[in-house]
Each structure stands twice: as C-alpha cells, then as structure tokens.
Amino acid sequence: MATKVSVDRKREIIEGFYQLSKENGIENTSIAKIGKHLGMPPSLIMHYFPTRDILISNLISFILKRLLQIYTPIIKELRVQNYTDPHTFVERMFSRDWNLLIDDGVFYSCFSLIFRNDTIKWEYRNLHLKLRENLKEILDQDEKLNKKDTALLSEQIFVVVEGAYYYLSMIDDQELYEQKVEIFKNQVYDLLRV
Amino acid sequence: MATKVSVDRKREIIEGFYQLSKENGIENTSIAKIGKHLGMPPSLIMHYFPTRDILISNLISFILKRLLQIYTPIIKELRVQNYTDPHTFVERMFSRDWNLLIDDGVFYSCFSLIFRNDTIKWEYRNLHLKLRENLKEILDQDEKLNKKDTALLSEQIFVVVEGAYYYLSMIDDQELYEQKVEIFKNQVYDLLRV
DNA sequence: ATTTCTATTGAATGACCATTCAATATTATA
C-alpha cells in the first residue's frame, strides 16, 4: 500500500516534470533539473521513479487523465440538464478552457512516442476511445438524432475536432484563429444536421 | 556558392539523421551517433551544421519538402488528365504510399517543436497553407463545385484528413484500420457532395 | 607551382546525464 507521503511526492514530481517540459520540452528536462526545481536531490526522484522511462510514462498518464477531465464535467453538466442538446458539448470542445489545462507542446511530444512504444500507444488509443464513447452517450440522448448511427457520428465529429486542433496550433493571428474555429464548429454542426 | 561536395554531404547527413530518428527518435539521435552511422567524425557534421539546432531545422525542411512531394505528383497527374474529378486526389490522400515516404514518429516529433520555436511553426504553417491551395486549385476545376466556396471546402477536407491521420496512427488492427479509412474517406466525399 | 579555399581528421573540452550507493533521518509497527 502506498503511503500518503509517497502519493504526494509522486504527484509533486510529475507536476514539476510537466511544468518544466512545458517551458523547455520533455527532451530538455532532466531529472537533475526537476530536482533543482523542486528542491530535492535527483536520487529522491529516482527513489519514486526508478528510471526515466517510468517517469515519462507517468507523465503521460498524468496528461491523459487531465485530458479526460476536460470532458467529464461537460458530460455531468449535460446529464443534470437532461441532455438538452449536444451544442453545449461542441461549443465547449472548441473553447479556450481546453488549452489552459493541457499544454499542446507536451501533449504532441508525448503523442509522438506512440510510434516507438506500444504501451504509450495503447494508453493514447484508450483515451480516444473513451472520448468517443462519451460523445456517443450524449448524442444518443438527442431525439433529433435517434435514427442516426451515433457511434459513426461521434467518430466523425472527433476527427474534425482533432484535425482542427492540429491545424489551429499553427495559427498565431487571433482574428484568423477565431475565424477558423467558426469554420470547424460549423463543420461539426453540419454533421449533426444532416 | 555551395560546392557539389558540400551539397551532397549535407544531404547525406540529413538523411542519416532522419534514418536514425526513425529508429530511435530525434531526442536519442546524437551527432556522434550520426557520425558513426555514416562513418565520419562528428566534427565533420558540425562543419556543415554548426549547431544541433541548425541540424534539426534542416531535418524539418527535409521532411516538409518530402511531404509536399507526396502531393505535387498528384496535382500534375490531375492536370494532364484535365482535372476529371477530385476523387483521385482523395483516394491518394488516404493511400498507403503516404506512410512509406515519411515516418509519422519523426513528423509529430518535429511538429511538437512548433510550440517553442516560431521559425519551425512558420515552416509548418506554410506547408499546410500550400497543401490547401493545391487542393483548392483542383476543386476549382470541377464543374460540379463551381458554385461552392472551394477555399472553405479545401480547409474542411484537410481538417478531416489530418484528424484522420492523427487518429489512425493509434490503430494497429489492419481490418479496423481499413474500416476507419472508409469512414473518413466517405466523410470527405460527403463534403464534396453537399 | 604557389596560394587559397574547402574538406576531413582526431583528439580534447567541460557540461550534463541517468543511475548507484551508503549513510542518515523520519515515521509506522510491534
């Protein structure tokens, strides 16, 4: 059984790792640097995470958990509202709150590891399946959609959302950014309408 | 003016860098390792690429050039066929050839650098704008689409393609993969139909 | 043939890296 200290320390270390990775990239964030940042010797970090790979895999779990946490409150909110309509969900998916919770640089850095690590790939896939299931659940409550293949619809919507986030991350100009967001939001609404 | 030797050596080094990055990731590919792989001292590499950052930025140019090269032959092909229809393009975008030319792991690793490096971001953005312009050009030749906003359409299509590639890279099962490809292909065709 | 420029070599640098270990402090258990 893990002690309270152990749990807290682990979280502290992972959060420090995340913080520094946000600023300088995972590849430039060493165990020594995390230690210095948190005021502890590197050996303590290695006491809780025996190898760097283990540390990274914990950072990924941390990130994916956060990502899921962006969605779950929306689902709950919709549930108490008796699933009035899925627009709440779509609006929220394209909102700013998202970007505040998770750094895209760290996210895509970690994502790029799926191509050489099956466990990481499995974790990422699992998250994305969960997200799709969540959306399906929401769509299923909408009467206007009760003749549609909501699993398919959910898949199609997320592909737009994920493609949009990829593309939007290259756009600096605020006005242009908003413009593009509108386009992609409408693209999702079109899917819901047809 | 660059000598022939210089041009060849530079390409040799970048290709070696790409090769090793494919196998072990950019972050695990040192200048010494590239040197050993190519049978040359690290100092020779640094003679042509004075810093590691410069080396990386050249790798990125190399990758993005390759990516553009996937599309340009399709455009040419369509041009001599007198732009019969954009389906050729769509089919090609989802075909296997793509994956052979560029490693997704390296691609997304490099992509993740846009968040901390404006030059890299600019390069990525530029590529994506070019790709969209290319597609617009093709769509503009299709009479069935002559009342549509082809710039918008091109944007929407690419968002599906890019989201699809992101999602598909997590799927190992061949059958499932093909199934998903069909879904996303149809999603693009739906955009063209409406 | 001499000079100038480029290409290539190999050794050396100090910085930083992940990881190990033995010692000490703290906390929980008996």
Place this chain on the structure above:
DNA sequence: TATAATATTGAATGGTCATTCAATAGAAAT
C-alpha cells in the same frame, strides 16, 4: 521502547553529449 520500513540526503560513477581546435589533405584558382 525497540524494530522495521520508508523517506531523504549527498557524494560519486562512468558515459555521452555538443562543441572546439589545430592539423592535415585535397581541389580550385592564380
């Protein structure tokens, strides 16, 4: 209180890293 388990420290390790430099070899220009 004694013992066992966990938490923390700090120093040390060997390896790898990007980068520097001076020396040599070769090609091109004069």
